[in-house]
Amino acid sequence: MTATAPVPPAAARRPSTRVWVEQVMGMPISVHVGGRTGQDVDIAVAQAFSHLQRVDAVFSTWRPDSDLERVRRGELAEEAGHPWLAEVRALCEEAQERTEGLFSASVGCCRTPHDPTGLVKGWAVEGAALLLSLPDGISYCLNAGGDILAGSSRGARPMAPWRVGIEDPRHRTRIAGTVELTAGAVATSGNAARGAHIRDPRTGERVERDGSATVTGPSLLWADVWATAAFVDPAAATAAMGRADAAYRCLVL
């Protein structure tokens, strides 16, 4: 770990871009906004972070008082909890179907099977991006712990696409590829930052390997789901992705 990470010249290319960083859901979330400034823009950014905090309060597996944890302990009926619980559960079922079983919220540890954590992040960031799209005339790019979503609001002037570097999972100071993004998502799954934490739903075993899988496409929720599936089984996931979501592309490193 080097303390002095180099600063590439991207910032010089975007003198007008403003950056906000907050730690939410146990990860760093960076919001870059270009186009114009204004109080409404600041408010939208604050609302986007608030949305992520609300999602964390409902879905955190680290907070015993979250709705999800109370449901998992049997203290709260899902129908009586936040309506997001049912929405996310339905999305998890859809994800399991689309990925032909390579993504599942029903594997993992412990006492209760349902763990939507793998899908909640992408879903939450999409909700935050909707709030960021409210003020006219801005372009934005969000990075939630390595998963990226870019877009722009009504009346935004065209600007140079955001350049997203894909980290080399074996040499984390190197970039293994780049994607230019005007609107859309880039999601990467792998063990480089948190150790083996992804399980193969077919066996229940942890996926113990290095490398990573990156998926790009219109939606961060689905790019993230597919990236997880592609890390579990690159060949099967790529084939399933071609059948289910032709708008997504995969890079396995």
Next chain:
Amino acid sequence: MRRITLWLLSTLTALVLLFSYHTSTAGADTSGSSVVAVGGSSGGASGGGTTSSNSSGSSGSSGSASNSAQTYDGDATQTRWGLVQVQITVEGGKVTAADVLQVPMANHHDQQINSYAVPILNAEVVDAQNADIDMVSGATDTSEGYLSSLQSALDKAGL
């Protein structure tokens, strides 16, 4: 009056989409070929309104039976608004579909259309110092790991 007629004529010329369809019968070329010509010249009749562009198509891509659908990509053509490229689908000697492969990024509407295009992954290993990037995508970073991360440096540059 005469100016208007000239202008109309030239506009019409610009709108006419000419194409000829040729199926190779000789064995040498099985891919077929076509010519797509868009527009003509504005003839200097009036100041604006027409696009002067010529493009010749190429590269028949799929299919060998003459009745099955074949697609042809026109050459990317520089217009005053930017690069335009079209693709036509020919079936039984008739054009059944025309799709725009490339449109300019001149205004927000175009940008919205373009944004549906799939981002292209460009795999090439470079040193982070030399990568001109805004964001880093990687395995989910932790709050602890952030401080020493490349993304943190990129954020600082804009903070």
